[in-house]
Amino acid sequence: MKYCDLHCHTTASDGSDTPAELVKLARDAGLAAIAVTDHDTLEGVKEAIAVGKELGIEVIPGVELSVQFHVGNMHMLGYLIDLDCKELQKVLARVQKARADRNPVILKRLQGLGLPVTMAELEAVAHGGQIGRPHIARLLTEKGYVKSVSQAFELYLKKGAPAYAPKSILTPEQAIGAIHRCGGVAVLAHPFSLGLSRPDDLDGVIADLVHKGLDGIECYYSEHSKEFTDTCLAIAKKYGLIVTGGSDYHGKAKPYIKLGRGKGGLRVPYSCVEAIKGRAGKVLT
Ligand code: AMP
Ligand code: FE
Ligand code: FE
Ligand code: ZN
Numbered sequence: 001m002k003y004c005d006l007h008c009h010t011t012a013s014d015g016s017d018t019p020a021e022l023v024k025l026a027r028d029a030g031l032a033a034i035a036v037t038d039h040d041t042l043e044g045v046k047e048a049i050a051v052g053k054e055l056g057i058e059v060i061p062g063v064e065l066s067v068q069f070h071v072g073n074m075h076m077l078g079y080l081i082d083l084d085c086k087e088l089q090k091v092l093a094r095v096q097k098a099r100a101d102r103n104p105v106i107l108k109r110l111q112g113l114g115l116p117v118t119m120a121e122l123e124a125v126a127h128g129g130q131i132g133r134p135h136i137a138r139l140l141t142e143k144g145y146v147k148s149v150s151q152a153f154e155l156y157l158k159k160g161a162p163a164y165a166p167k168s169i170l171t172p173e174q175a176i177g178a179i180h181r182c183g184g185v186a187v188l189a190h191p192f193s194l195g196l197s198r199p200d201d202l203d204g205v206i207a208d209l210v211h212k213g214l215d216g217i218e219c220y221y222s223e224h225s226k227e228f229t230d231t232c233l234a235i236a237k238k239y240g241l242i243v244t245g246g247s248d249y250h251g252k253a254k255p256y257i258k259l260g261r262g263k264g265g266l267r268v269p270y271s272c273v274e275a276i277k278g279r280a281g282k283v284l285t
Pocket of ligand 4: 007009037064248
């Protein structure tokens with residue numbers, strides 16, 4: 001059996017490994033393929049593809065976009081995107097600006113709470129990658145204001161917490177449309193994060209996304225129970241969607257998640273890569 005991991009972050013966003021380091025880890029883990037899916041950027045993809053060629057690891061170009069949703073968090077993965085496609089680059093530039101506008105707001109709120117953090121310190125933590133709340137959480141931990149990244153989210157940064165600031169994000173239609181127009185395949189990431197406890201609610205949300213052009217569901221995921229995975233697989237089958245999977249590897253930023261294995265029980269069959277390739281040939285724009 002060949003295995004893959006189709007959800008990985010690098011230093012281009014909030015992961016702790018460079019794209020080159022990620023590909024080496026994939027080789028060491030015995031994976032046949034990985035997808036680089038950084039938040040709102042394609043910046044890490046080219047380096048990963050180049051190192052993948054050297055090491056014999058297939059690297060699928062990808063991206064993870066945050067999209068508007070009224071309950072929990074909805075993220076859309078885009079796979080096999082044409083890296084030179086202007087349309088997605090324009091969308092990413094817009095989303096990146098929204099991030100850049102949001103970070104000073106969060107810092108100001110932290111300052112108001114008696115936790116001073118500067119933009120220069122934050123940029124040093126992010127090493128030039130897209131800055132997200134995990135970087136702020138790391139900085140708060142390094143400065144001794146909190147005990148851990150999860151405590152930083154819990155006390156200050158999660159939705160509804162006192163230093164939280166929303167970022168202006170895309171609608172699901174905009175995200176799916178941009179992915180399709182750049183030749184990519186749109187997959188709903190980690191459905192558990194939608195925060196829908198009833199399978200019927202999940203089915204309804206996915207049915208709506210299918211109308212908007214959704215291609216697949218990330219059924220195999222580090223935080224999904226066997227039961228939840230089965231629910232996702234059944235919904236994918238019902239709507240003719242492809243099935244993908246990934247660990248959401250972030251390196252040291254989420255030390256309890258291992259590449260290709262998640263919390264230990266995850267295995268993503270290589271057939272998921274074949275499904276993405278098959279679907280890419282059929283995407284309608
Ligand atoms: P942002 O992109 O700035 O909105 O931050 C979202 C990212 O923060 C997610 O993709 C996760 O990587 C991370 N994250 C969200 N909630 C938590 C949490 N409770 N603990 C650790 N990391 C989190
Ligand atoms: Fe992340
Ligand atoms: Fe995500
Ligand atoms: Zn992710």
